[in-house]
Amino acid sequence: MAPSFQSLDPDMDDYDDDDEEPDFSDLKEQYEVRMEEGLDTFVVVDGLPKVPPGSKDKLVKFLLRKLVGFGKTKEENVFMPMNEEGDMSEGFAFVEYETPAQAAAAVKGLHATPLDKKHTIAVNKLTDIERYGREGRIDETYREPEMEEFKEKEHLRSWVGDVDGRDQFVMYRGDNVGVYWNEREDQPEPVRTPAGQVVDRQHWTETFIQWSPKGTYLTSMHAQGVQLWGGESWSRQKRFMHPGVNLVDFSPDERYLTTWSHQAMQVDENNPILSLEEDGKNYIIWDIDTAKPLRSFVTLDPPGPREDAEGQPIKKKLQWPAFKWSADSKYVGRMNHGQSVSIYELPRMNLFDKASVKVEGIVDFEWSPASAERHSIKSYEQLFSYWTPEMGSNPAKVGIMSIPSKEVVRTRNLFNVSDAKLHWQSEGAFLCCKVDRHSKSKKSLATNLEIFRVRDKDVPVEVVENIKDTVINFAWEPKGDRFVLITAGEVPAGAAVPPKTAVSFFAPEKAKAPAVGNFKLIRTVDKKNNNAIHWSPNGRFVVVATVLNQQSFDLDFWDFDFEGEKEEKERDLTANLMLMRTADHYGVTDIDWDPSGRFVATSASVWKHRMENGYHLYTFSGQLLREEPIDQFKQWAWRPRPARLLSKDEMKNVRKNLREYSRTFEEADSAKRSSADKAVVDARRRMLSEWYAWRERVVEDLAIDRDDLGLGEKSEEQMALEVDVEAEGEGKVVEEIFEEILEESEEVLE
Amino acid sequence: MAANVQNIPGRTDWAEDDTEDLATAIPPPQITKNKDGTETIITVFLNEDGKRVKRTQRIRRTVVKKKENPRVAERRQWAKIGPEAGKPAGPRPDTTTLGENIIFRPVMGYKSGQVQEKAPEEDRKAEQLKKMQIKCRICSGDHFTTKCPFKDTMAPEGAEGGAAADLGEDADDTAGAAGAGAGGSNYVPPHLRKGAAGAGGGERMGGKYERDDLATLRVTNVSEFAEESDLREIFERHGRVTRVFLAKDRETGRAKGFAFVSYADRSDASRACEKVDGYGFGHLILKVEFAKKAT
């Protein structure tokens, strides 16, 4: 059975996927008739002065002034009952609001507020009065709340301790999600729970799967919400109710989770987890440890008209994630297009400085992916970059702001900007702003790269100018200072094929350490179809590929530090670029490096097309290790690894003695390989001798049978190939000439 | 696969040497006999970048004698029958053509999609050289060039021969370019002549657009009951079809009588144009021509 949101007991350890009984409990609950339906817009106001009929209207009007502060209601919706004699009011009133949320707000804001010196009003929900106000509904005596017994949690990172240092990955195909150990060219080994069960479960997720950023949790998506799985037993660790959830996003430290649904949530007050606070919202930011919502938000309408000229709704691309985390997860920000960035402080999720940070015209912003290390700045700060377009006579601007000071540490004016993209280098050392600029006539486009050296004094900016054609992809080397970009020519009108692309590689010039020299083009490779750049997580190697293309599926494996001779003209660059290998994976849709940077998995997902779904596994240098066609293959995801625990010195030490370490591993590898090879060779040898033994017997039997029947040694059809070499006149001798090249050399003239 | 190194992309066909302008710049191959019975052949050709390259090959010729099967020899002498009756000996270009060179070398642990050559560029060439048995330069059969059965029929086939000679190691990739390469006479509107500005090999850059756009055929006199799949079936026989567009009446859903068919490869398109033009389909005779640019 599917690990349904409602039915699964979090303590349930062993997982039974044979039970196919569908779970209707969620539907039952959804359609159960509820008696108090509709009454949740009512509040009861108690503690009012008792007034004669003549003063009643006055009191209602007075009360109304307070009531409308929290929602919409009017005089007719305030019902103040009179006593049986009809001469005095009873001292309470029923008020109907437009929505339950308004009613809830009124309860929250008005309860226990003084009306005058003598009267303090009590405001409660009508349903609460019904529920708790009746006799016997509430126990009058205090009882100590029960403390749950402490139970030790499973180790959530046990996989990192694998003796062979293997990495895990998850595969989603058909209805099954399975977690495997990477075994290189061999069949991946399924991960097993301590009880020996294979972690391959049917209907584990409903839409897709996602790892948390450090690999601790595997996220499964369900109509009712999100679940996190992990530990050696692969049990459910957490669950977050969010009806209709579509997407999730983790904070970098895995402490918080953002869930988002396209449809606004509908929450009623009986919901055990969500409160009316969440009703009508799209986003929830959760605390993962407590599994409680911290704060919820509605989706902001993206800018621009909602409908096109013909009244059809325009589909807009959702910016995801909308809530962006600072590197240390202390802040999360969301942009209000063209106005400001709302920054919230964790863990309280209060609006930082009680107001959004105004940035007029803002189009996009990105946090630095690592905590800043600016020149001569010692105090704590997190940086984010943003850009604003040209407004009136003001030029477009790219800026970097420091939080918490809200100081703009650098801005740069730009002209003729049609679009810009912000690319941070993984350590926050560089920010590249890719600026698409149009000429004055707006006819042609060119791209500039404005590179901010964030760690240098005063954040100098270097401009890599005049890249013709549009840059369709850009990627920094992780932990490095080199980058790759892809440009595409303009699409000729009506062409059935996407335009050719060119791939350009850049590296800084040599400079005295620690300075980084100017960025220079190493090489451009044109007439390609490539559209994707995938760097190894450790840098140096990069896969430049063509994905989601019907005609081209090449994967180029490049090395930036090729250990060999360097071309003269590239001598002054801190790179020695070399195309190691080109592979071809038909229909490739996704490319994923393993966290160690040793392997690359490429997959063809049925989500994109139905041709030859499955995966390939390559080494970092592009050597194909495995390919496996799998029907209904959907998703491949390597399990990320947490940050290394070794200090920088220790890592350096490992690198220094790499030969020592690698010898041990090589020995283990070759031992494994030779035993496998030997088994294969033995099997072949056996097959060969069995085959020839069988043939010998069959041929002999046939010869005996032919002899018995008085037939010749060979059948008529076999005789056709026989030529009597001895016989005179039979067949003429023909000469055939073979040419064999013994040597060959080439030289370019001039 | 043997002919592989020999067929450097960009080199013109042997047979075409004297008809091309290039002939003036390129001397004919020099053949010298060595004492040990081998021959040294020096050829000059243009490489991809338009540079002249001198290649020196040392070749050994071996003559193998074998007895021919008399029944086969007899059948070789039979008079041809049916539509072939009375035709001269040798393959006719309308029924028999040479395909692209295919590298086929069995390997242990074959994996589909894997590039068969495992060694890097340089090693590969050297390795191939070791086992190399260069054969007929026209059809790469195991006979001397002058004895090639295609000598008379294939070589004069300008387009075909040219394409064949252009085929390099990566047969897939060059096929299209080779086919389109000669298409310099096709008009390209100036705004699409982008490649001209590119550095080096400007003419070839133009080729990439021709490959993309100029491989589209316009098909007219199509039966109103035709479906895209019918057309696809007809045209696919001549090459890889990337797109079939059949104009249909929005209300009746019937074909309007014309369609566009795009090939991945212009040479396929031109062959299809030739073959399918005049093809009877649904009581009508199809008319096929190259689509004019929608500019």
Added chain:
Amino acid sequence: MRPILLQGHERALTQVKFSKEGDLLFSVSKDHVVCAWYSANGERFGTYKGHQGALWTVDVDPTTTLLATGGADNTLRLWEIKTGKELKRWEFNTSIRRAEFSEDGRQLLGVTEKRQGQLSNIFVYDIVPDVTADQSTDPTLHITVELPRVTVAGFSALSRYIITGHENGSVAQWDAKTGELIKEEFPHEDGMSVTDLQWSSDRTYFITASKDKTAKLIDSETLEVLKTYVADTPLNSAAITPEPTNYVILGGGQAAMDVTTTSARQGKFEARFYHKIFEEEIGRVRGHFGPLNYVAVSPDGKCYCSGGEDGYVRVHHFDPPYFDFRFEVERERERGLQM
């Protein structure tokens, strides 16, 4: 390896056969035409015209005198190869799916299509290998097959058995003298049609291809499956290369409908080479624009050809690496034999 492309047909190829010397090649297609070609250079020798419907099958006798063809016009015909003259015509109620000569060329079998109210039938005729002789009109044997539709059939060594392959993936063995059913086996997945059956050169074993994406090497005597070759596409044909090479060639491809709508991948339509004994794939040859409907190997093992849904026949003459290739254990064995 430079394939020769034969363009004698307007529609999909259905079967291609080599003469026993490998010098001639006969191709039939859905376009009613039979073509004969010289395999060495692809020159067309001629055509055999007369059939009124799609052709399903062709076979040539051991002396390359007679050609048998059958197809959708419900006839089985015998031709004189040299002159193109039609020598004999047998007519049936349904179309002929398969025709094959026995190894001595003195018998010819024809399989008729199973249709509403008609079971599959196997007819065997005695053949006089002489163009001037009168061929008998009546069959010497007539088997009414009460099993699922027969898709392929042939004579085993010494014409002892008739082996049939069926629509449901089964293979049956019949006494070729009495027509009695001896054995029925199920080597292929249930319901997945056997699409081809080709013999080893001595007809003691054969290979079957099936829609279940596998090909099986089967002992003619016991019907025991000797080897299994797993492909990733439905197979239409399988051929055994003659000794001393130990390969099998498989041909197939997804049906046109499934492919053309997404992307016509040129390379998807490949002939696949497997090592016959080790069951391992050793290479592929691409080129066709549609599925491969038939693959055939020349009896001398020097070339093979494939007939495609795309209407082309591609003839390939192998290069030296093909003949030189050995697995290490094979070399080991060869060295052992030499000593």
